[in-house]
Amino acid sequence: MISPMPDTYYFEDRDAALAAFGARLSEPKLRFFRSFGMDIVMGKREGSYFWDVNGRRFLNAHCNGGVFNLGHRNPEVIQALTEALGRFDVGNHHLLSEARAAVAQALTAGMPGDIEKVVFASGGGEAVDTALKMARGLTGRSGVVSATGGYHGHTGLSMATGDAKYREPFGPQIPGFVQVPFNDLDALDAEVTSQTAAVILEAVPATLGMVVPDTAYMASVAELCAERGALFVLDEIQTGLGRTGTLWAAEQYGVVPDFITTGKGLSGGIYPIAATCYRTGHDRIFEPDPFIHISTFGGAELGCAAALKVLEISSQPDFLERVRAVGESLSKGLEVLINPADGPLIEVRRLGMMLGLVHRTDAEGVLMSKILFDSGIFAVYSNNDKRVTQFLLPLTVTDSEVESAIEIYAGALERLATPQYQTLAKALAPESVA
Ligand SMILES: Cc1ncc(COP(=O)(O)O)c(C=O)c1O
Known part of the structure; x- marks a missing residue:
């Protein structure tokens, strides 16, 4: 029986921890969470759940974009890391490495086509930077x-590829970076020119609202890139490692991009590691000088131990079959709640266990996060389409946890439809409430 962590670890109590957080990290973040009554401090965590230090339990349907694909503190990952701690440390990225060789082999074994080479990084942004840097060089x-x-x-x-609000506060922009609507081939066609080094897309853009592209879109993008001499980077930092029901979403799209980036779940939620995987041949960029790209913690040998275990678990056919089955039962349970005429839920977007629950308005999407939170599920809305609740349960979730997630969501939906919340929704966004 899991008992909640009774109190704080470093501070006398929760208030002291929050005061230090506000003073030394971010007062605005503290204010934000306080204003919604969501100023919890993560304490104990295990499996599909985490607890506030005061003992409140949350089913994790955010999973930090897939970091906790294998649940919190997965015992197999912990065991692999514990064993590795008896032998390894971070390692030396200047040297040749047995651990990095083993992970690179395991990682590329499941990748499509001739994606056979890897550069390791310590985080996703770095892995994306590496892909774009290589594309520009190549x-x-x-x-x-x-x-x-x-x-x-x-x-x-990577920041230069993002939306203005994430980069404009930070000074002059890098020239030559443009954005086009996702899933719109004509728009892409108009922007990919003889000056384009790379097209980068998420396999399912989470921040945009879990938009699943048309079946043929990614293959057409790959074709367009090949025709124009641009390289195609498929960002699978959230979608990879089984989240979409196959090890890589690229398999379902039938594409062999030039680069696949991965991160988040590769860490097992325990030790950071990310990677840029690329087609053989693109390694010519490192031929004249293999030391022009370095990353001290990229592929740290402890991270490699976590990644190897993650790959071993996530690439099992049974594991992927289970993800597909759970995805199916989740959508069955949630789709019956859709009521476009007069209910707040209008659409369920899904690829495998990557779900976006679309509500009628931004205000309803935001309120949904709060109601779910109050009901014991942690789930956040997509920042660039607040109507959408991102619903990413751990891939290791049990049947009863799935049932309970559906039940809690259905209850939250009922609450959202009540006059009290509808008045609040109207007050938050009067013009957009249907
Ligand atoms: C699709 C995608 N790519 C890249 C990143 C950046 O990864 P990191 O925060 O590890 O740098 C994220 C993080 O949320 C992401 O969701």
Whole structure:
């Protein structure tokens, strides 16, 4: 029986921890969470749940974009890491590495086509930067086309692919980066020119609202890139490692992009590691000088131990079959709640266990996060389409947890439809309430 962590670890109590957080990290963040009555402090965590230090339990349907694909503190990942701690440390990225070789082999074994090479990174933004940097070097061009409302990271080139609100506060922009609407081939066609080094897209853009593209879209993008001499980067930092029901979403789209980036879940939720995987041949960029790209913690040998275990678990056919089955039962349970005429839920977007629950208005989407929170599910709305509640349960979720998630969501939906919440929704966004 899991008992909640009784109190704080570093501070006398929760209030002291929050005061130090506000003073030393971010007062605005603290104010934001306080204003919604959501100023919890993560304490104990295990499996599909985490607890506030005061003992409130939350089913995690956010999973940090897939970091907790295998649940919190997955015992197999912990065991692999514990064993590795008896032998390894971070390692030395200047040297040749047995651990990195083993993970690169395991990682590319399940990738489509001739994606056979890997550069490791410590986080997703860095992995994206590496792909874009390589594409610029390989093509001798500087332009990058990305999707409006997409998200690829907070670092240099990855930040430049993102929306204005994530980059404009931080000074002059990198020239040559343009955005086009996702899932719109004509728009892409108009922007991919002889100056375009790369097109980068998420397999399912989460921040945009879990938009699942048309079946043929990604293959057409790959074709367009090949025709124009641009390289195609498929960002699978959220979608990879089984989240969409196959190890990589690229398999379902029938594409072999030039690059696949991965991160988040590769860490097992325990030790950060990310990777840029690419087609053999593109490694010529490192031929003259293999030391022009370095990353001290990229592929840290402890991270490699976590990643190897994650890959071993996530690539099992039974595991992927289970993801597909749970995805099906989730959509069955949720789709019956759709009521476009006069209910708040209007659409369920889904690929495998990557779900976006679309509500009628931004205000309803935002309120839904709060109602779910109060009901014991942690789920957030998509920042660039607040109507959409991102619903990412751990891939290891049990049947009874799935049932309970559906039940809680149905209850939350009923509450959202009550006059009390509808008045609040109207007050928050009067013009957009149907
Ligand atoms: C699709 C996608 N790409 C890249 C990133 C950046 O990853 P990181 O925060 O590890 O730098 C994220 C993070 O949310 C993401 O969702």
